[in-house]
Amino acid sequence: MHSALFLIEFGAIILGLGLLGRVAGRLKFSPIPLYLLAGLAFGTGGLLPMGASEEFVAIGAEIGVILLLLMLGLEYTASDLVSNLKTQYPAGLVDFGLNAVPGAIAALLMGWGPVSAVVLAGVTWISSSGVIAKVMGDLGRVGNRETPVILSILVLEDLAMAVYLPIVTALLAGVSLAAGSATLAIALGVAGAVLFIAVRYGRHISRFVSSDDPEKLLLVVLGLTLLVAGIAQQLQVSAAVGAFLVGIALSGEVAEGTHTLLSPLRDLFAAVFFVFFGLHTDPASIPPVLLPALALAVVTSGTKIATGYWAARRAGVGVKGRWRAGGTLVARGEFSIVIAGLAVTAGIEPAIGPLATAYVLILVVIGPLTARYTEPVAAWVSGRRTARETALPTPAPTRPGSEEDLKDQAPDPAGRA
Numbered sequence: 001m002h003s004a005l006f007l008i009e010f011g012a013i014i015l016g017l018g019l020l021g022r023v024a025g026r027l028k029f030s031p032i033p034l035y036l037l038a039g040l041a042f043g044t045g046g047l048l049p050m051g052a053s054e055e056f057v058a059i060g061a062e063i064g065v066i067l068l069l070l071m072l073g074l075e076y077t078a079s080d081l082v083s084n085l086k087t088q089y090p091a092g093l094v095d096f097g098l099n100a101v102p103g104a105i106a107a108l109l110m111g112w113g114p115v116s117a118v119v120l121a122g123v124t125w126i127s128s129s130g131v132i133a134k135v136m137g138d139l140g141r142v143g144n145r146e147t148p149v150i151l152s153i154l155v156l157e158d159l160a161m162a163v164y165l166p167i168v169t170a171l172l173a174g175v176s177l178a179a180g181s182a183t184l185a186i187a188l189g190v191a192g193a194v195l196f197i198a199v200r201y202g203r204h205i206s207r208f209v210s211s212d213d214p215e216k217l218l219l220v221v222l223g224l225t226l227l228v229a230g231i232a233q234q235l236q237v238s239a240a241v242g243a244f245l246v247g248i249a250l251s252g253e254v255a256e257g258t259h260t261l262l263s264p265l266r267d268l269f270a271a272v273f274f275v276f277f278g279l280h281t282d283p284a285s286i287p288p289v290l291l292p293a294l295a296l297a298v299v300t301s302g303t304k305i306a307t308g309y310w311a312a313r314r315a316g317v318g319v320k321g322r323w324r325a326g327g328t329l330v331a332r333g334e335f336s337i338v339i340a341g342l343a344v345t346a347g348i349e350p351a352i353g354p355l356a357t358a359y360v361l362i363l364v365v366i367g368p369l370t371a372r373y374t375e376p377v378a379a380w381v382s383g384r385r386t387a388r389e390t391a392l393p394t395p396a397p398t399r400p401g402s403e404e405d406l407k408d409q410a411p412d413p414a415g416r417a
Contacts, residue, residue, distance in 0.1 A: 010056060013042075017271045032134060032274055033365040039278015040361075057276050064273030066229045066243040067266040068133040072151060073247020074255045075142055082199060085152065091311035092156035098303040100125035106296055112349050115171050119343045122164055123356045124300045128333025129154045129240055131364055134270050135328060135371045146321035149312045150328055158241045161335060163188065168339065172346035190235040198249040206254045218261045221250070277333070277364070285354040286361070293358035301366065304329045305374060320375050327374025331367025336360045 016038055017031075024031035103124030107117040132154065136142055166186075197205075209224065211217040225246045232242030250258060286293075308326030317325065340356030343349060 006056065013057070013272070013275060014268075017275065021271070031138070031271070032131060032368050035271055035274035036278045036361065036364060039275040040283055042279065057272055057279065060269050060272040061276035062239070062273075063226070064266075064269035064271070065130045065240055066225060067262060068130045068270050068273075069240045069244040070225050070247045071137075071259065071262060071266050072129070072133050073244040074250060074259050075147075075151075075247075077202070077248065077251055079199075085156065088149065088152035088311060088315070089156065091149070091153055091307070091314065092160070094310055095153055095157065095307045096125060096160070098307050099300055102296065102299050102303060106292070110292070110351075112352070116343065116349045116352060118171060119168060119339055119348075119352060120356075122168060122339040123332070123336040123359065124296060126157050126161065126332065126335040126339075127154060127304065127329050128331045128335070128360075128364065128367070129158060129244075130270065130273060131331040131333045131367055132328055132371075134274075135331070135368050138368075139372060141324070141328075144321065144324070146308075146312045146315075146317045146325040146328075149315050149317060149325050150308065153307070153311060153329065155241075155244065157335075158244065161241070165339075165342075168342060172342055172348060186235060190232060195245060198245040202249040202251060205249045206251050209250060210254045214257070214261055217254070217257055221254075221258045222262070222265075274364075277337070277360075286358045289351060289355040289358050293355050293362060296355075296359055297362040297366065300332075301330050301363065301370065305370070320379070323375040323378045324371070327370035327372070328367075330363060330370040332360050332363045 017035060020034040020038060021031045024034055100121040104117040104121040106124075107113075107120040112120070132150065136147065136150070141147060209217070209220050211220065225243050228246050229239035229242040233239040247255075305323075305326035308324075308329045309322040312322040312325040336356055337360055340352050344353040
């Protein structure tokens with residue numbers, strides 16, 4: 001009976017996602033907000049809660065994030081990654097300053113204390129790699145000139161999580177400095193080792209994975225990606241970072257074949273990820289924290305747009321690409337929820353969970369909109385300003401010897417020429 005109920009629920013979810021995707025396609029709109037709203041409607045406190053398929057959906061959501069990052073990694077080589085990290089690290093510092101600080105200030109203003117300030121800083125700092133990867137694919141921007149800039153910032157954020165998460169975990173647990181330092185050292189060592197292997201031995205990995213049989217190629221690549229992601233997460237490093245670096249390590253025909261084989265699976269599990277996010281949000285917990293969450297969302301949307309614009313301008317991208325880069329980075333998602341979840345589990349501040357959930361829901365809905373419309377809106381505003389300046393009457397030149405000229409030519413009272 002339980003098996004039949006699971007099939008009914010999961011089948012209804014997939015069918016509903018397909019229909020919502022059709023609606024979004026006809027409207028030329030990203031389906032992500034619709035997926036999230038569907039999750040809210042059928043999750044905890046929703047119209048028709050689902051329980052039988054919850055565990056499977058949770059696992060599918062994790063796989064969805066991993067596949068999204070794997071497919072992003074396949075677009076770039078290891079040399080591209082190292083080059084981007086070397087050239088874009090100032091953008092990572094600007095990103096941290098503009099987007100983490102507002103969260104920390106908000107927590108302190110609400111009287112939550114320094115530990116909560118560190119937690120909320122992480123919530124507002126990290127963009128959602130999963131949402132952004134999906135949006136760029138939906139909008140057909142993976143090959144755009146600003147995309148490497150966006151990916152560099154996302155990778156810097158994900159790698160920074162290898163440092164940030166152990167620190168937050170230690171602060172929340174109140175462990176000693178020595179224990180916290182050991183956890184941090186392990187996380188950094190694992191991230192560095194995976195990156196080194198991807199850069200140094202990427203060709204050998206591609207040869208090992210390569211196969212003319214699509215079935216064998218699919219099984220080996222998918223198995224390797226999940227294995228590396230799981231080991232990375234077990235060692236306190238983001239599973240998303242591990243999956244991205246596996247994609248970086250694969251190149252040539254292997255990368256092309258993998259992209260073709262895994263694209264349908266990515267789309268399926270990515271949709272499940274966004275539904276899962278909505279399923280675990282109780283709509284009743286949102287109204288009490290909606291105003292502060294909305295204010296924080298407005299501020300950090302502006303700071304993310306400024307971050308992307310600055311980074312793209314520094315990379316020599318044109319004005320339109322700068323605005324697209326900024327608008328694309330606005331969405332927050334999986335990392336923000338993970339960080340808030342750590343704080344809720346530790347019990348330091350009960351309001352952090354609902355605030356973070358409302359904040360992420362606002363930005364995960366607004367994010368696809370800013371990605372699509374920031375550049376056209378900026379162009380419209382710029383065009384209006386140019387038209388207004390053109391319409392202003394040109395002042396008539398003054399005649400030589402007029403009163404204004406005599407004033408300009410009058411000697412300074414202090415005796416200066």
